Amino acid sequence: MTDSILHGRPRRHLFTVVVMALWAAGGLATMPAIAQNTLVPEGEASPYHATAFPDRIVLTATVDPAHAQTVNWRTRGSVDQAYAQLAEATGSPGLHLNAKNVTGETQKLDAHNGLAHHHHVTFTDLEPDTLYAYRVRGDNTWSEWFQFRTAKDDFSPHSAIYFGDAQNAVKSHFSRVIREAYSTAPRAQVMVHAGDLVNSGAEDNHDDEWGEWFDAGSFINSMLVNVAVAGNHEHLRQENGPRILVPQWPVHFRFPDNGPDPLKNTVYYMDYQGVRYIGLDSQQALQDQTMLTLQADWLRDVLSNNPNRWTVVSYHHPMFSVSLGRDNQPLREHWQPVFDEFNVDLVLQGHDHSYGRGENVATGASGQMNGAGPMYVVSVSGPKMYMLAEHNHDAMDRVGEDVQLFQVMEFQEDRIVYQARTATGELYDAFDIEKLGDGSKRVIDRRPDTPTSLCSNPEERTGSSCWGGSSFLRPEL
Numbered sequence: 143m144t145d146s147i148l149h150g151r152p153r154r155h156l157f158t159v160v161v162m163a164l165w166a167a168g169g170l171a172t173m174p175a176i177a178q179n180t181l182v183p184e185g186e187a188s189p190y191h192a193t194a195f196p197d198r199i200v201l202t203a204t205v206d207p208a209h210a211q212t213v214n215w216r217t218r219g220s221v222d223q224a225y226a227q228l229a230e231a232t233g234s235p236g237l238h239l240n241a242k243n244v245t246g247e248t249q250k251l252d253a254h255n256g257l258a259h260h261h262h263v264t265f266t267d268l269e270p271d272t273l274y275a276y277r278v279r280g281d282n283t284w285s286e287w288f289q290f291r292t293a294k295d296d297f298s299p300h301s302a303i304y305f306g307d308a309q310n311a312v313k314s315h316f317s318r319v320i321r322e323a324y325s326t327a328p329r330a331q332v333m334v335h336a337g338d339l340v341n342s343g344a345e346d347n348h349d350d351e352w353g354e355w356f357d358a359g360s361f362i363n364s365m366l367v368n369v370a371v372a373g374n375h376e377h378l379r380q381e382n383g384p385r386i387l388v389p390q391w392p393v394h395f396r397f398p399d400n401g402p403d404p405l406k407n408t409v410y411y412m413d414y415q416g417v418r419y420i421g422l423d424s425q426q427a428l429q430d431q432t433m434l435t436l437q438a439d440w441l442r443d444v445l446s447n448n449p450n451r452w453t454v455v456s457y458h459h460p461m462f463s464v465s466l467g468r469d470n471q472p473l474r475e476h477w478q479p480v481f482d483e484f485n486v487d488l489v490l491q492g493h494d495h496s497y498g499r500g501e502n503v504a505t506g507a508s509g510q511m512n513g514a515g516p517m518y519v520v521s522v523s524g525p526k527m528y529m530l531a532e533h534n535h536d537a538m539d540r541v542g543e544d545v546q547l548f549q550v551m552e553f554q555e556d557r558i559v560y561q562a563r564t565a566t567g568e569l570y571d572a573f574d575i576e577k578l579g580d581g582s583k584r585v586i587d588r589r590p591d592t593p594t595s596l597c598s599n600p601e602e603r604t605g606s607s608c609w610g611g612s613s614f615l616r617p618e619l
């Protein structure tokens with residue numbers, strides 16, 4: 143249902159055309175090196191050392207969210223036991239009177255900010271659709287009481303929020319996005335993070351970046367169920383050999399244990415009120431053929447036995463790249479046929495630092511749902527911005543440069559209602575996927591009649607980049 147008059151390809155500046163040609167010929171240098179990626183200035187004591195007070199408190203997906211909930215948090219090394227309290231939430235402050243003490247596991251991580259203990263507790267035997275209150279213990283102190291609601295046992299409508307890469311200047315620039323998302327959908331129950339939560343560059347202080355990510359999300363992370371997948375920036379470069387998962391991932395996030403053996407905790411699924419959320423590890427897939435086919439086989443198994451009404455898959459590298467000079471062909475060869483065969487509904491991706499949405503994009507047949515293929519979305523929540531590949535103005539239903547976004551999805555009985563909104567809350571893209579009586583689907587395009595967002599940076603635009611991401615942190619600005 144592409145409206146070529148309202149949403150047709152805008153004319154591009156000659157500069158972009160020249161730059162694209164140079165880029166394609168390899169004639170341009172890459173972006174300038176990132177000097178600083180957090181608000182912690184060089185030489186200043188970091189505010190992100192672990193202390194007696196519990197911090198980085200995050201709820202993560204479980205196999206059975208109607209009856210179980212995992213919480214992860216951090217303290218300084220003097221706290222040796224993962225210890226939490228859980229009570230059915232009431233209006234009375236006497237939550238502790240009926241609280242159950244629950245213990246779990248503790249892992250050590252000696253990161254840039256010193257030794258920290260990372261704790262994980264899974265609350266089990268919970269009642270479905272019930273509001274619980276919990277708190278986690280620090281050194282002779284507690285966190286505040288947080289509340290979460292367990293999932294219903296069967297299908298029931300719910301909302302979820304999805305973010306593309308936060309990655310750079312996370313506290314400075316991602317904070318307003320996640321907070322606007324929460325203001326827009328305060329009763330959402332799930333948050334999907336499609337990789338590159340932080341930058342983890344070789345020279346950077348990764349632990350400050352993680353500190354900023356948890357600072358930005360703050361109590362929202364402690365109330366909603368988080369589904370996160372690992373991007374290339376959650377995999378560290380090694381001098382010889384493939385990238386490896388950053389040590390912060392397994393200590394911050396404990397995900398369902400239902401993935402394939404070598405990729406547990408980055409590949410998993412959760413069934414939440416009739417929606418199957420599946421997380422894949424596209425970095426491992428793209429750097430190792432065995433990990434690519436292993437995930438395809440696992441995915442086939444997981445989708446062969448899927449009683450849910452809707453299926454959402456998230457991973458980092460796009461099936462159909464949006465930005466200039468990018469392509470992930472192996473995913474189309476090994477994963478796309480499985481998505482098509484098993485009628486995946488939505489695919490949520492990141493990595494390209496731009497926005498792009500469409501279906502059957504490879505053939506340019508976007509907007510013609512064949513009743514089986516998923517809708518593919520690429521989005522970005524942080525400030526690093528790349529330039530769109532020219533052909534995607536035609537190939538995709540909605541694209542955007544230079545715009546920080548979040549997405550809200552409502553999973554209803556007969557439709558998914560999807561909206562992408564800018565950091566200011568303005569509607570940028572929208573569609574429904576309607577499931578018809580015969581099981582087929584159709585897409586109803588509801589994108590607003592507003593111009594395509596294009597790069598506005600007058601200063602630093604270089605090659606494929608609109609904004610470098612960390613340049614916003616220069617103290618002189």
Ligand SMILES: [Fe+2]
Binds near residue numbers: 307374458492494
């Ligand atoms: Fe990425």
